[in-house]
Amino acid sequence: MKPPALSFANVRHDYRAGVSALDGVSLDVAPGEIVALLGPSGCGKTTLLRIGAGLERQSAGRVALNGVTMADERAFAPPEKRGVGLMFQDYALFPHLDVKANIAFGLARGVDAGPVVADLLRRIGLAGREHDYPHMLSGGEQQRVAMARAMAPRPVVLLMDEPFSNLDQRLRRGMRAQTVELLRENAAAAVLVTHDPDDAMAVADRIALMREGRIVQCASPEDIFRNPVDLFAARFFSELAEIPAQVRQGRAETSFGSFAARGLADGPALVCIRRDAFSLRSEEAEFAAIVRAVRFLGDRRLVVLDVDGVAEPIEALVDARNDVAIGEKVGVSLDRTEVFAFPVA
Amino acid sequence: MQCGIGRFGLKWDAFLGVGAAAAALALAPVVALALIALRAGEGQWRHLAANVLPDSAYETLVLSAGVLAFVVVVGTACAWIVTAFDFPGRRVVETLLLLPLAFPAYVLAYAWLDLTHPVGPLQSGLRALLGYARPSDFRLPDLRTLPGAMLIFGLALYPYVYVAARAVFLSQMTNLAEAARMLGKSGATIFFRIALPLARPAIAAGGALALMETLNDIGAAEFLSVNTLTAAVYSTWVNRSDLPGAAQIALAMLIFVLLLVVMERMGRGGRSYAVIGRNMRPLAPRRVEGFAGLALAALVTLPALFGFIAPAAHLVYQAFLRLAHAGMPGEILAETGNSLLVAVLTTLVCVAGALMVTGGVRLMRSPLRRALLQISAVGYALPGTVLAIGLLVVLGGLDALVRGGAALLGAKPPGLLFSASLTAIVLALSLRFFRLATSKIETGLERLSPSLDNAARTLGRSPFAVLREIHLPLLKPTIAGAALLVFVDCMKELPATLLLRPMNFETLSTHLYGETARGTYENGALAACVIVAFGLLPVALLTRLGRRESEAREERS
Numbered sequence: 001m002k003p004p005a006l007s008f009a010n011v012r013h014d015y016r017a018g019v020s021a022l023d024g025v026s027l028d029v030a031p032g033e034i035v036a037l038l039g040p041s042g043c044g045k046t047t048l049l050r051i052g053a054g055l056e057r058q059s060a061g062r063v064a065l066n067g068v069t070m071a072d073e074r075a076f077a078p079p080e081k082r083g084v085g086l087m088f089q090d091y092a093l094f095p096h097l098d099v100k101a102n103i104a105f106g107l108a109r110g111v112d113a114g115p116v117v118a119d120l121l122r123r124i125g126l127a128g129r130e131h132d133y134p135h136m137l138s139g140g141e142q143q144r145v146a147m148a149r150a151m152a153p154r155p156v157v158l159l160m161d162e163p164f165s166n167l168d169q170r171l172r173r174g175m176r177a178q179t180v181e182l183l184r185e186n187a188a189a190a191v192l193v194t195h196d197p198d199d200a201m202a203v204a205d206r207i208a209l210m211r212e213g214r215i216v217q218c219a220s221p222e223d224i225f226r227n228p229v230d231l232f233a234a235r236f237f238s239e240l241a242e243i244p245a246q247v248r249q250g251r252a253e254t255s256f257g258s259f260a261a262r263g264l265a266d267g268p269a270l271v272c273i274r275r276d277a278f279s280l281r282s283e284e285a286e287f288a289a290i291v292r293a294v295r296f297l298g299d300r301r302l303v304v305l306d307v308d309g310v311a312e313p314i315e316a317l318v319d320a321r322n323d324v325a326i327g328e329k330v331g332v333s334l335d336r337t338e339v340f341a342f343p344v345a
Numbered sequence: 346m347q348c349g350i351g352r353f354g355l356k357w358d359a360f361l362g363v364g365a366a367a368a369a370l371a372l373a374p375v376v377a378l379a380l381i382a383l384r385a386g387e388g389q390w391r392h393l394a395a396n397v398l399p400d401s402a403y404e405t406l407v408l409s410a411g412v413l414a415f416v417v418v419v420g421t422a423c424a425w426i427v428t429a430f431d432f433p434g435r436r437v438v439e440t441l442l443l444l445p446l447a448f449p450a451y452v453l454a455y456a457w458l459d460l461t462h463p464v465g466p467l468q469s470g471l472r473a474l475l476g477y478a479r480p481s482d483f484r485l486p487d488l489r490t491l492p493g494a495m496l497i498f499g500l501a502l503y504p505y506v507y508v509a510a511r512a513v514f515l516s517q518m519t520n521l522a523e524a525a526r527m528l529g530k531s532g533a534t535i536f537f538r539i540a541l542p543l544a545r546p547a548i549a550a551g552g553a554l555a556l557m558e559t560l561n562d563i564g565a566a567e568f569l570s571v572n573t574l575t576a577a578v579y580s581t582w583v584n585r586s587d588l589p590g591a592a593q594i595a596l597a598m599l600i601f602v603l604l605l606v607v608m609e610r611m612g613r614g615g616r617s618y619a620v621i622g623r624n625m626r627p628l629a630p631r632r633v634e635g636f637a638g639l640a641l642a643a644l645v646t647l648p649a650l651f652g653f654i655a656p657a658a659h660l661v662y663q664a665f666l667r668l669a670h671a672g673m674p675g676e677i678l679a680e681t682g683n684s685l686l687v688a689v690l691t692t693l694v695c696v697a698g699a700l701m702v703t704g705g706v707r708l709m710r711s712p713l714r715r716a717l718l719q720i721s722a723v724g725y726a727l728p729g730t731v732l733a734i735g736l737l738v739v740l741g742g743l744d745a746l747v748r749g750g751a752a753l754l755g756a757k758p759p760g761l762l763f764s765a766s767l768t769a770i771v772l773a774l775s776l777r778f779f780r781l782a783t784s785k786i787e788t789g790l791e792r793l794s795p796s797l798d799n800a801a802r803t804l805g806r807s808p809f810a811v812l813r814e815i816h817l818p819l820l821k822p823t824i825a826g827a828a829l830l831v832f833v834d835c836m837k838e839l840p841a842t843l844l845l846r847p848m849n850f851e852t853l854s855t856h857l858y859g860e861t862a863r864g865t866y867e868n869g870a871l872a873a874c875v876i877v878a879f880g881l882l883p884v885a886l887l888t889r890l891g892r893r894e895s896e897a898r899e900e901r902s
Contacts, residue, residue, distance in 0.1 A: 053799070053803050054802075054803075055799050055802065055803075078802070078807075079799070079802040079803045080802050080803070080804075080805045080806055080807055082803070083805075084803055085803065085804075086799065086800065086803040088796035088799065088800060089796070090794055090796055091796075092794060092796035092797050092799070092800040094797060094800075094801075094815060094819075095819065096818045096819055105801070105804050106803075106804030106805055108805075149800075149804070150803075150804075153804065153805070
């Protein structure tokens, strides 16, 4: 079996004694795999990326590329000796070099840069722009050139730090698709850091969700979305209505129904309902609610519901064609795959 | 986010080597001073403490206090007037006020002494005007007194405060001043309650630099008959050949210097000093029309008139007379050549060294490298005489070693290889002006995104290659600016050059010193003109920056 393209084994990083940015992280990235490091700011995801690139040296643990140790307690390979590509949040295009010289910067001496650069430019849709300077490019073009530059030397793994954060919403969607396509064509392994779950879901084969220097959960986008391991993981991907409940014999009981709560001990718990779980005016209604407020959002309609026995109003996102009136009493049913029970934190 | 690589152990490389060498060289003179001063017999110290130090210390203190008061009041007032009021000719005056920067204090002293000589143009003209026949009937008060010296130093040095205060007034206080206006406060209140407190750190820093220059000066004080500590160091060594004694006075001076460094540091708050702001929205100045406007314009032109226009015009006229009378003296060309040689060599040393040391700090960030950078820059605070005496001790020791070695080998002992040589001058000036280069280049580097370095590293470049391929091309204008500053300061430098030059090695500044010390003023005008002409170069740069900023201002409005 081929060794992982990039492997972190038990990596720790302490900025100062007692302040750790990474608290024992292990992660293997297979050749050709795209992994997203996802988490709120300060969770250590960028630090992990910099340790992988060799821009930072970990306090403990091992980093390996294609099975070869790059950094552990004894050895440390500086970034220029690793053959890792890194794409920066601000792109870091060299302002004094034109597009061609930027992309060719990492190529070995003696390699004819012309064809390599031309091929990459064609693939990122910037054919013929060799002699433009970075300031002449739009934000999206700069992003693509930065990516081409990082990929030109055919790195073992491409690391990307918030690759889409400087692009506006509209541009973002296109760039995500193009990035995946480019990565697949090159069969390069990639790790991208992002705080945006949409970026992660759109691009990654696997998502490593991080919090406070640890990986909380690492799974495919669908798996991590369907089966969040804890309240934090569930909250990170969508907004939740969190309703206090009591667990009795594996069921979480609320005033409006009981839900599966496998593995939870008897006692207080939270039932978490995604806003997409609701169907209104359902044939087989499970409980009744009164519409408190309605807001039209274009493709969806946000309905705020008062439910008997629940103190806080609950928000539901329903089909926009589903028009309801304020004060109306509606029958509600729930999609059980979007309802989770977690112990009270 | 930081750049560079953390957690390296102590790994030796070229960056660290240059940094360590620069720091060691910077510390050597200070350590040597302390050692030699300790070695001297107690008798000498008693004599110095009783007879030399009290007078010199007193005169230095009084002079410093007077200069400080002058530069703070004049510098701040001018800066405020040209930023808060709009009067006829404001743009021109704004620039004129910078011009005295081109005059080293000793050249200004020389020019004014010649100008106000009893049979000079000013007094003769006044006598003719007032109907007096002979010089003994009417005399202006003598410039060669403490108040006279305060005036000359003040005129030469107020731009340090002017530049610093103006930068603050232009860049940092617009919103606050507008808020104060909206709250119903008027000009005077805004100045005293907002502008002055905000600018106080910058004013303190500018004042500290002006005082450092005062302590550094050797020519002007002597021409103006003020017995400063610097003059005492110089005469103790040159006239009495008493190196330990000179070292002791020099050490005493370091206490003054230390106070100034603290004052400047606190003022700067760790930032580089003359940052003329970018992207700023200046205060909308208040229009002053008619007679009041003209009066204001005349008032703020005075410092420029006495600090630059009158003395410069006199020097040019004298130089012209001299040229018409005797043609171009050959020695001026040779001396200009010597000055250029010293300045170019020093500039190369400073810029190359500064690039390595600051680049090393950025690329391999480590506390050790940062500390070395700071140590290597201490020379900026050392008065030229103190630095020169310290270097004389170090280099004299080296020469003694060489002679001893030669004697041991039975060879003919060579002359002094280091003590009085071009190398010694270049070394002294490099130590003194190293910080000019490092602080400029550091500021330039700070403007480059750290990810540029990291990008180049992950694309296979070593730290040195990053310096060569990324920093160097991107910093070209910064490096040129740093080189210009160092170069011009070298052209103007007098005290260290005077003490360390080899026999018969004259530069423009030592020539001028010699002529003035001999009282043959008329022969110095040409050298003075050349020095001032070079001094105008960085002023031109400053005003160009100023223009760019005011153009941007107009575009926005």
